[in-house]
Amino acid sequence: MEQILGVDETTRTLYFTACGREKGLDPYFEHIYSVKLDGTQLRNLTPGDFHHTADISDSRKALVINRSRVDVAPVSELFDNTGKKLLALQETDLRLLFEAGYKFPERIKVKAADGVTDLYGVMYKPFDFDPERKYPIITYVYPGPQVEGPGQSWSRSMDRLDRLAQVGFIVITVGNRGGHPNRSKWYHNFGYGNLRDYGLEDQKYAIEQLAARHPFIDVSRVGIHGHSGGGFMSTAAILQYPHFFKVAVSCAGNHENNIYNRWWSEKHHGVVEEISAKGDTTFKYSIGTNSQLAKNLEGRLLLIHGDIDNNVHPGNTLRVANALIRANKRFDMLILPGQRHGFGDMTEYFFWRMADYFSQYLLGDYQNTVDIPQMYND
Structure with a gap:
């Protein structure tokens, strides 16, 4: 575990970032996970070969997730707490570069x-x-x-x-x-x-x-x-x-x-x-x-x-x-x-x-x- 993003006390769910779990991917890439406080239902909310950072809402129902790699421009997207994409927010515009x-x-x-x-x-x-x-x-x-x-x-x-x-x-x-x-x-x-x-x-x-x-x-x-x-x-x-x-x-x-x-x-x-x-x-x-x-x-x-x-x-x-x-x-x-x-x-x-x-x-x-x-x- 790298960072605790938040805890939903109602559903007893922990949201956190971690790396090195996904086989075949860069072990340094961080992904966003959810897990019940009793250790069950561990879930990767951000599958894909990218590095992720996130901010979670106060209600713990939505996350703004940023993904990138050194060879991919950063993208910001809005997800619900099950990992479903709700909205594309912004993609870094590198056209002038x-x-x-x-x-x-x-x-x-x-x-x-x-x-x-x-x-x-x-x-x-x-x-x-x-x-x-x-x-x-x-x-x-x-x-x-x-x-x-x-x-x-x-x-x-x-x-x-x-x-x-x-x-x-x-x-x-x-x-x-x-x-x-x-x-x-x-x-x-x-x-x-x-x-x-x-x-x-x-x-x-x-x-x-x-x-x-x-x-x-x-x-x-x-x-x-x-x-x-x-x-x-x-x-x-x-x-x-x-x-x-x-x-x-x-x-x-x-x-x-x-x-x-x-x-x-x-x-x-x-x-x-x-x-x-x-x-x-x-x-x-x-x-x-x-x-x-x-x-x-x-x-x-x-x-x-x-x-x-x-x-x-x-x-x-x-x-x-x-x-x-x-x-x-x-x-x-x-x-x-x-x-x-x-x-x-x-x-x-x-x-x-x-x-x-x-x-x-x-x-x-x-x-x-x-x-x-x-x-x-x-």
Whole structure:
């Protein structure tokens, strides 16, 4: 169960959202269910291969249900409490986008590195995609464990990946073992005790599978990008697999979790109970840091951080920079003044610096003028 929508006390019926129950469908897609309070008469009110959200009326007799996928425009409809459609309310009008050349991304499914576990994701292509060309591939990562990178619905929040693909890349985002808890306890707990590296092998193997499947992917030109936990992960990836990942843009990464908050690192990595000879009990944990791997850098790494980030302290990035300097490595770093964890009004500037960086080192084609002309577009 994901969310309780409401309870009809007269009919003793509970309405809620949940995922992973419907065989053959994306396990991340949420559906709307009803069930009697005694556990009988469980019913899926939203059959179909879509992600659903809903609001229920105060009378519990009607629901406004929104359905979408990354490759389907959102639709809002009115249903009664048995799942019968009463009225089509609105469908998102994307005609102007399509007239401008927009194309939906594609849903993808690959195996984890164990060869058994299914991983789900999204692939973004240039709108002028040519299947006869070879494209570099960039993966956008967020390791979890509380959520994963891929979205389930079409939304404007997909624009960073869509736009990056238009520069001339295949851009993907795919889950990994140790990610979203809705999959299963085993899936969610896969990274317990290995919070730095648990998702890296799956991300690498996902790209290898896609390259074997699609001749337009050039597996010799691989980039990786992430923010926050994804910043931590993308830097770890280029340091743990330096011959595979050639370029990384890592933003606001919690590279050293001994100076990050305890609720995330201790909870998801775990602590070890130690009892001394005197009977004193202490709890210790140690998560591998990216600074420990600095000597492995072979590719191109851009570290980005807001200087007043009040979630992941900038010291995380500065410690990695210090380790890279002491390892005699060339790298790049961008500090965004006055910006917190999300980069605020410098988000657009960050995007074009990232696009330039990937273009320079994966395409060999980039702008080196002082001005960024795209920043002047309305």
